[in-house]
Structure formats: structure tokens, C-alpha cells
Amino acid sequence: MNKNKVIKTSISIITLVLIWSIVTKMELVSSYILPSPSKVLDSLLKMIKSGEIFEDIYISFVRVLKGFFIATLFAFVLAMVRVILPKCNDYYENIIxxxxxxxxxxxxxxxxxxxxxxxxxxxxIIVLTAFFPIYLNTVKGFVSCDKKLLEVGEIYGYSKVNSFFKIRLPYAMSDILVGMRIGLGYSWRAIISAEMIAASSGLGHMILFAQQMSRTDKVIVGILVIGVVGYITDRLFALIIDKALKGSEENGWD
Structure with missing residues (x-):
């Protein structure tokens, strides 16, 4: 992110916080529904000091990584089978x-x-949520491979497997990474929902427990932390893409 974008983003955040502060200070909204920024910050600092927020972040992060990895693996294997063994596609494509x-x-x-x-x-739940964007983008990348490149492979006597790994896979890398980035974002959405229903730990559980205790300030802390952690993981993934794909910024990776 360039300096100009940082400045504009900072202005937007500061403006939102100021509006939030004015609304709560003028008591336009009940403090039970919308606590002040200072109260939310105080709750965040207490959770940081006790270390509970880091424990919940770690638990959710590990779950996301596990589900995301499994979804990526399944998506890649099924997309590869679809290209190398197209007849097998009839057995599972309609189910997908x-x-x-x-x-x-x-x-x-x-x-x-x-x-x-x-x-x-x-x-x-994470696997079921992240699988489809990864799979669909991976298939798109494999299927849309330049036919001229595939013809060159045939001239050199490439088998379907060699053609896949030496031609289709490099050609589809951009689409695969796009699908993985979307899938990673979906993974965070899924884990929070799953933890709010079927968990005794993690960020989603923290938000649900805070809601049950009528701690709106902690609910907002949880929402903000999820947004920040999700944003950081997305930016790190975008950095990996930028390194893997030269000139990625021209394709929308900013």
C-alpha cells in the first residue's frame, strides 16, 4: 500500500471514530447498544493484558489454516483429475x-x-466454505490454457501428465492464487460462524459469550479483531502473490 493510500485510509478511520465518539457522547444511541470508543479500547487493552485475546486469535487461526489447507488440497486434486482424466469428471461434477x-x-x-x-x-465447515471458490478458479485456469501452448507440448511428445505440470499448471497459477485468496477470506467468515454455534473457544465463541453477558464492548472488540486479523492474512497472501506473479499489481493485486 503506497503512502497516499495510507493517508486516505487513516483519514477515513479517524473520521469514523470521531463520528462514533460524537454519537455516543451526545447519547443519541444507548451506551448498552453502542459503547464509546474509549470503553471499547479499554476492554481491548484489558484483554491484551490478560492474554485471552491472543489465545482466541491463535485457536481460530490454526483452525482456519487447517481447513484452508484441506480445501486447497481437495480442490487442486479434483481439478487436476478433471483435466487429466476428463471421463472421471462425470462422476463428481454434478455433485459439486x-x-x-x-x-x-x-x-x-x-x-x-x-x-x-x-x-x-x-x-x-471451513472446508465446505473455502473449497468452491478455490476449485472453480483452479478449473478455470486449467481449462482456459492457451491451446497453442498445448499443441507445442504435443509436438514435443508430452503426455497429459507432463502437459499438465509443465504447461497448464504454470499458466493457471494466477487463477489458482486468486481462488485461494478468496477461499482464505471465506475461511475466516466460516470459522467465526462455526465457533459461535459449536465451540468453547476462539473468536466466534468470544463474541457469542460477550453477547450473552451483555458486553457490547467486547462484541465490538471481537468484530474489530476479526477484521484486523483477516486483513493482515489477506495482505500477507497478496504479498506472496506479488512475489510469485511478476507485475501482479497490473492485474488488480494492490
Missing amino acids: QFLKNVPPLSLISLLILWFGIGETTKIG
Whole structure:
């Protein structure tokens, strides 16, 4: 992010905080519904001092990484099978298209009945949420490979497997990374929802517990922390993409 963007973003944040402060100071909204920025900051500092916020961040982060990795692995393997063994596609493509339209959160009750409220349920929700954008973008990258490049591979006697790894995979890398970045964002959305329903730890559980205790300040802290952690992971992933793909900024990676 360049200096100009940092300045503009800072101005926007400061403006929002000022409006928030004015609204709470003039008591236009009940402090129970919307506590002041100073109270939210005080709660955040207390949670940082006690270390509880870092524990919840770590727990949620590990769950996201596990689910995201599994989703990426499944998406890549199925997309690869679709290209190398196209006849196998008929066995699972319609099932994938069906599941794509089923909201993962609607499956939480079923997963709880099957696996309880342990880690399997939460990671399963992440996998179901992150899989589809990764899979669809990966397939798009493989299928849209330049036919002229594939013809060159045939001239050199490449098998389907060699053609896949030496031509299709490098060509599709941009689309794959786009899907992974979207999937990572979806993973954070999914884990928070899953933790609010089936967990005893993590950021989602922290928000739910704060709501049950009528601690609106802690609820806002949780929301802000989720946004910050999600933003940082997204920026780190964007940095990896920028290093992996030369000239990525011209393709929208800023």
C-alpha cells in the first residue's frame, strides 16, 4: 500500500471514530447498544493484558489454516483429475455443482450430529466454505490454457501428465492464487460462524459469550479483531502473490 493510500485510509478511520465518539457522547444511541470508543479500547487493552485475546486469535487461526489447507488440497486434486482424466469428471461434477448451492452453515446441525462439537465440525465447515471458490478458479485456469501452448507440448511428445505440470499448471497459477485468496477470506467468515454455534473457544465463541453477558464492548472488540486479523492474512497472501506473479499489481493485486 503506497503512502497516499495510507493517508486516505487513516483519514477515513479517524473520521469514523470521531463520528462514533460524537454519537455516543451526545447519547443519541444507548451506551448498552453502542459503547464509546474509549470503553471499547479499554476492554481491548484489558484483554491484551490478560492474554485471552491472543489465545482466541491463535485457536481460530490454526483452525482456519487447517481447513484452508484441506480445501486447497481437495480442490487442486479434483481439478487436476478433471483435466487429466476428463471421463472421471462425470462422476463428481454434478455433485459439486449441487453442494455449491448449499449454504455450509445449513450443514452445521448435521455435522454436529455426526461429529459432535469437536474440531472436525468446525474444520469441516471451513472446508465446505473455502473449497468452491478455490476449485472453480483452479478449473478455470486449467481449462482456459492457451491451446497453442498445448499443441507445442504435443509436438514435443508430452503426455497429459507432463502437459499438465509443465504447461497448464504454470499458466493457471494466477487463477489458482486468486481462488485461494478468496477461499482464505471465506475461511475466516466460516470459522467465526462455526465457533459461535459449536465451540468453547476462539473468536466466534468470544463474541457469542460477550453477547450473552451483555458486553457490547467486547462484541465490538471481537468484530474489530476479526477484521484486523483477516486483513493482515489477506495482505500477507497478496504479498506472496506479488512475489510469485511478476507485475501482479497490473492485474488488480494492490
